Amino acid sequence: MARRRVGLWLVGAFGGVGTTITLGLATMARGLVDQTGLVTDLPDFRELSLPEPGDFVVGGHEIRRTSFQESAEEFRRNTGVFDASWLSACRDDLAAASSRVRPGPKLGLGPAIARLADWETESEPATARQAIDRIKADIAAFVKAEKIDHLIVLNVASTEAPFGIGEPHQTMAALNGSLSRTDALILPASSHYALAALEEGHTYLNFTPSLGASFPAAWELAETTGSLFGGKDGKTGETLMKTVLAPMFAARNFKVMSWVGHNIFGNRDGVVLDDPNNKSSKVETKDKVITEILGYKPASVVSIEYVPDMGDWKTAWDHIHFKGFLGTKMVLQFIWQGCDSLLAAPLGVDLARLADLEKQRGGKGLMRHLSCFFKGPEGDDENDFFKQYARLEEYVASLRAKTK
Amino acid sequence: MARRRVGLWLVGAFGGVGTTITLGLATMARGLVDQTGLVTDLPDFRELSLPEPGDFVVGGHEIRRTSFQESAEEFRRNTGVFDASWLSACRDDLAAASSRVRPGPKLGLGPAIARLADWETESEPATARQAIDRIKADIAAFVKAEKIDHLIVLNVASTEAPFGIGEPHQTMAALNGSLSRTDALILPASSHYALAALEEGHTYLNFTPSLGASFPAAWELAETTGSLFGGKDGKTGETLMKTVLAPMFAARNFKVMSWVGHNIFGNRDGVVLDDPNNKSSKVETKDKVITEILGYKPASVVSIEYVPDMGDWKTAWDHIHFKGFLGTKMVLQFIWQGCDSLLAAPLGVDLARLADLEKQRGGKGLMRHLSCFFKGPEGDDENDFFKQYARLEEYVASLRAKTK
Amino acid sequence: MARRRVGLWLVGAFGGVGTTITLGLATMARGLVDQTGLVTDLPDFRELSLPEPGDFVVGGHEIRRTSFQESAEEFRRNTGVFDASWLSACRDDLAAASSRVRPGPKLGLGPAIARLADWETESEPATARQAIDRIKADIAAFVKAEKIDHLIVLNVASTEAPFGIGEPHQTMAALNGSLSRTDALILPASSHYALAALEEGHTYLNFTPSLGASFPAAWELAETTGSLFGGKDGKTGETLMKTVLAPMFAARNFKVMSWVGHNIFGNRDGVVLDDPNNKSSKVETKDKVITEILGYKPASVVSIEYVPDMGDWKTAWDHIHFKGFLGTKMVLQFIWQGCDSLLAAPLGVDLARLADLEKQRGGKGLMRHLSCFFKGPEGDDENDFFKQYARLEEYVASLRAKTK
Amino acid sequence: MARRRVGLWLVGAFGGVGTTITLGLATMARGLVDQTGLVTDLPDFRELSLPEPGDFVVGGHEIRRTSFQESAEEFRRNTGVFDASWLSACRDDLAAASSRVRPGPKLGLGPAIARLADWETESEPATARQAIDRIKADIAAFVKAEKIDHLIVLNVASTEAPFGIGEPHQTMAALNGSLSRTDALILPASSHYALAALEEGHTYLNFTPSLGASFPAAWELAETTGSLFGGKDGKTGETLMKTVLAPMFAARNFKVMSWVGHNIFGNRDGVVLDDPNNKSSKVETKDKVITEILGYKPASVVSIEYVPDMGDWKTAWDHIHFKGFLGTKMVLQFIWQGCDSLLAAPLGVDLARLADLEKQRGGKGLMRHLSCFFKGPEGDDENDFFKQYARLEEYVASLRAKTK
């Protein structure tokens, strides 16, 4: 029987995460590297009918005119990762994937992201509806050309500034009435992609803190079309640590007085996050997990600073000041030195694999069992990493039980 | 109805942990401090019929002639904790408790601990049987004088060197045949206390890595007499962190290449652990948890160094070198600055409260639901802190369910 | 021969630094503590005719109505330093010193500091001239009552926002013409104290980044009246480290790509520095030392965050990313956990002792040999701590040579 | 005029430091990299007649049969440094240098180093005299073939175990009488190289803690033959930091209570240092600098642990516990993450350049102005890095003055 063909449509394809996913799938498919870092490579997941790296076909949208080959080479130089030999071995794979990336509409980027955009197109959409339709056309062409069985849109584009939602975002009826307005921006770019996916019954995953599908009308749409979706904002480094450590403080009845976290890094994501508006989206998800786990709000500081020479090496220093027995003040500090895109990319692949598994199973709507992958898990108040992960394990165990 | 009287018999009473437990119970009973740091003060535990701080009567054994007042004052000076006003407010409580502490037999201390012993007694036991009987007599007098409903022996004495067990330790029959030998040391001091407790149906809890009740004959004895027991080695600082973080590395399929942990501290426990034999007991429990959680053994270094000026402030630096996606090497480091006895004492109180709850319930034998409190949980291979803690929560939930 | 009486007039007397200086002098004079932390206690300084702790008479100005007894007790509680026994032993000294503290004029405080002021006075000055004259009157009364031989004004008041200087601050002639204006604020509060001191030939030392005597007209005034002066901003923690480490990077020809420094603390100084205007004064001196030592400007981040539970414990994390041979990127990180006022106070005492030595020697004007004590040494481009310190050692050596 | 030809004879040529020196000279000579990390590239040194990278001809001895090409490639793979393109660009230089490396005699290696040796030779010397003569012959052939103007032997071989010196090492007369003994090991291998150099009037530099020329008879020999020499043990990472920070603690009259330093790394040097005997040589130089700078001995711990996955990345955590004013206890911690050979190699080049400068000047004997490069500067009690460096600057300034 022919293998299933899963389309992985990357919004922000040539970015750090997009490039690492694409190169990672190619190197894994060619057997150049093992699957360390993939959650779905753990023993518990092995018997499931997950798509293999070689089953994915990568395409996507970008606003910068470049290619996977160039972005991978640039990344290698600045950050000191990726073996040079992989780039030559996978040159053809990268070139093929690059040819499947299309220019994204520039409507709704916001100023910080718009500064990056250099991929000129003949015309740009003037309304949300036009943007959505152009995206749908690009995806449909890909699905057809590549004979895709299941299409997954994964948002790994730059973080947008927060976007306030209102009346038009509550129901599809209201929203549809607004999508063709030209007098106001109805949605940020990320939501154009989300609607494009959900209108067609494709799967939508939001790895960023941008709005994407996180508003009532989009949920309603997903229900109507039977689409799968999940988000938001991948939980990779400092925030992962927070959701691992805060439960310990809670379980030992320590009183956290303050939690200070400073992050520095120097990749393109940092350029965009250097804009205070865009940064505020990120700080919010990074900060609130602690309060939700502890049940009270300690004093807190969260900073994210762009320091160019750091490249993709995100370094975080966290200082946790807590009170123990008899009011004794103690300190835990940690320093996290991780390579951001290399932390994010495997989760992107995991999400795509697990979404496809759920698709095969006939699932629909919000995938709550994926909360452990997200800083701001949608439709879920649980931020304790181990409670989230236990839920994923239960899901997997129940699937395994069924297949036996 | 009169309140239940729970006897808390501290082996190593005047040590850092013993003193902090005793002062802590007194200050809590007098309402001078809140219960921060007590697990059993968490909401989930509040409806249970746990003994209150004022329900405990403290007694114990020591080998150093001093008092709770002196040891608390010394601790305050060296470590900069305990408010001076608490010591005066609780002066009478401490004096009363001090009068209930008896000189412990010196048989089986080993050289490093024997150097500390300065509490002279008229005669010293020559056999394990004599030591056990003297301990039993002291405890019996206490139980009678204080009208104790439930007696709990809690070992918070100095860490002994590892003690190799053999044939005589397999069954009570074999052991009983050996306890009166004078030609060889049958058991370390900690086990004299354990047997004294278990022979009388008292509860025995081992907060140290010493042998205590951790051999087959002792388990058999506990079964025969219906005694409760649990251990061993309280999980307070660096090891707690290890059992919190290692599951994260496992759940994300990161490959831990090396885990290096260096500990420095300067309390009396450190004096004893400065002896390589005694230290080896500790290093073992601190090291193996990682291997058991990860399922493989990374390169590892564990050091514990006695640095007198640190007092009770245990500082640990851990460096975890791990491989993520595409073999990318990353680093997590943490620095733990905790006050050791203040971390240990509340767990001692928690263990005593939970043991009493189990006694009220009619429980017997090994208390496996207490694993989350121990570095080397007895009869249990689970070292993942959150899995252990989930088990305690289930236990508590089932009790709550019953009482409704 | 009667001992010399040195008046130490503290502006911001009841603050953390002022209180610690006052308590420190009292405890040293009473022989309760040794002189650890005093530079002038080092062997090289011992033969000089420095005033002893007991030779100082403390007075000062404040805007908050409290006392040394209260502020010391508050400090002890929040920060866990100062032995309770010292406070009782020195109760009379503290009370006497408190009675010599006068309410400071509120003109020129700026909004962040004004919020602290609660010491009501019958009338407040409306012009700089009136403020200066009131300060002079208070000091004159003290000098007379206490038979002071040498009066030193030491500014340890809250950090003011940067104050732009212009034409009126260039010469005394111009300035005198402006001091009685009521239509504009001519000077910040700190400069009122500076002028009050310098007009009378007293010594003026500025331990803060506030303007104080740092403008041409004040220098001219000091020359005219033969006053000694020095500043500014005591070099105690993170910045001391920067001026110790940056020379190492320079001497090894490492290229510092970025230097990131995050500071957290929770004392009253932090409350004021939490105001962005006031903070900017501090960040500036903390940041520029690196550029001046290296000769180029690396990427840099400096943050100072107010985290109340930290009390006086200033914790700084610095991350230095540098390039070595063959462009290899390496990292040095340090974590400084210091108690701010306890670091600052001995330097205040050192400055006062050394200023008195210079006075005895007949010196006048700017004391450049004191640069090693300051983040922003006046009239000096040298920020390398060891070069600065070598200069102090030379000065001391030349004095010793003369006395032989 | 033809350029001067300086022979750089590396003992331990194919090791991490030797390889990095050789590749570094080649890449600099070809203009592929700048001179960041070379002290002698600083402005103060630029006008001096220092040999340029292209003026050096590399040769040496090794006990492992490999080549610069292989060792550089291995290093690149394990440690993630060296651009792959440099290795191809310098392939011929490396090959030529490899052909000038000769098998070193195996006499006096000690067991830990002997385990590395795999370069078989037809015969091995049985006495020190024979070893020395073989070394001299190899060097003489190189000097002749390459028309070397000045030959410098630089010891970058593995660290030997401490070697106790006695009567025979006090004078050349006594030593010469012993060099042909076969019944006992008179000298460790490092000293064979030292004597071979000094007997011929070559320059000898010891970058390791091994004995080398550090005994009276060798100094006498250097005097007789007019040879230059210097050592020992390059000061690169943690110890450099110690000699930079300890002076700060001294200058501020802080009392260092304890200084704990833990080092982890995983290169071949680490394999040898994993042997307790060899390690003890290293720990000694790392530890005593603090005592010598402070003038008293704080409690201290120094560990060096071999952790293979770290490669050449030496990570050190230092915890410094000190007492400030009024006995207040504070903490400074630093974490150094440096690539060891990349830190060492430029110092090797600096030493060779400066030794050649001194040779041109007609200097003889011990070069005390090089102390700043060494952990255990010979004939010098000064360990304060900045005092040492000031001395080098004075030396350089005096040379500049002369040439004007």
Ligand SMILES: NC(=O)c1ccc[n+]([C@@H]2O[C@H](COP(=O)([O-])OP(=O)(O)OC[C@H]3O[C@@H](n4cnc5c(N)ncnc54)[C@H](O)[C@@H]3O)[C@@H](O)[C@H]2O)c1
């Ligand atoms: N560890 C992690 O790296 C991590 C973790 C959680 C979330 N994220 C999020 O993932 C996203 C990607 O991170 P990155 O490091 O790859 O950033 P990046 O800047 O390298 O890549 C983002 C790419 O998106 C492109 N882009 C922006 N807007 C677009 C649009 N509307 N349509 C098409 N392309 C668009 C940009 O041109 C850029 O190439 C960010 O939002 C980041 O916050 C990353």
Ligand SMILES: NC(=O)c1ccc[n+]([C@@H]2O[C@H](COP(=O)([O-])OP(=O)(O)OC[C@H]3O[C@@H](n4cnc5c(N)ncnc54)[C@H](O)[C@@H]3O)[C@@H](O)[C@H]2O)c1
């Ligand atoms: N965080 C922690 O403090 C922690 C965590 C886990 C385990 N522990 C263990 O708890 C124990 C107590 O720690 P501590 O800091 O209080 O040490 P400590 O040295 O302050 O106290 C131990 C006391 O036991 C006494 N003692 C020793 N042998 C005895 C004997 N046979 N009979 C009676 N008394 C005896 C000693 O005189 C001493 O007073 C140690 O074994 C330690 O390893 C402590």
Ligand SMILES: NC(=O)c1ccc[n+]([C@@H]2O[C@H](COP(=O)([O-])OP(=O)(O)OC[C@H]3O[C@@H](n4cnc5c(N)ncnc54)[C@H](O)[C@@H]3O)[C@@H](O)[C@H]2O)c1
């Ligand atoms: N390590 C250090 O603590 C350190 C180092 C360098 C500089 N400094 C500077 O020293 C100063 C004092 O620091 P602190 O920690 O004691 O702060 P603090 O807030 O505890 O004390 C400052 C005191 O000054 C008083 N004050 C403010 N304006 C005044 C005025 N115009 N007249 C009279 N009193 C006034 C305030 O009421 C307060 O009591 C700050 O400017 C700080 O930046 C401190």
Ligand SMILES: NC(=O)c1ccc[n+]([C@@H]2O[C@H](COP(=O)([O-])OP(=O)(O)OC[C@H]3O[C@@H](n4cnc5c(N)ncnc54)[C@H](O)[C@@H]3O)[C@@H](O)[C@H]2O)c1
């Ligand atoms: N930062 C640093 O790297 C640093 C700093 C100070 C000192 N050092 C010292 O420099 C030396 C070299 O360090 P490395 O990292 O290059 O070690 P390495 O193990 O990579 O290299 C040492 C080489 O010496 C060779 N060797 C050993 N004994 C020999 C002998 N008698 N004759 C000829 N060759 C011999 C070995 O085979 C090996 O190739 C070590 O002694 C180290 O302690 C290094």
Ligand code: NA
């Ligand atoms: Na990123």
Ligand code: NA
């Ligand atoms: Na090395």
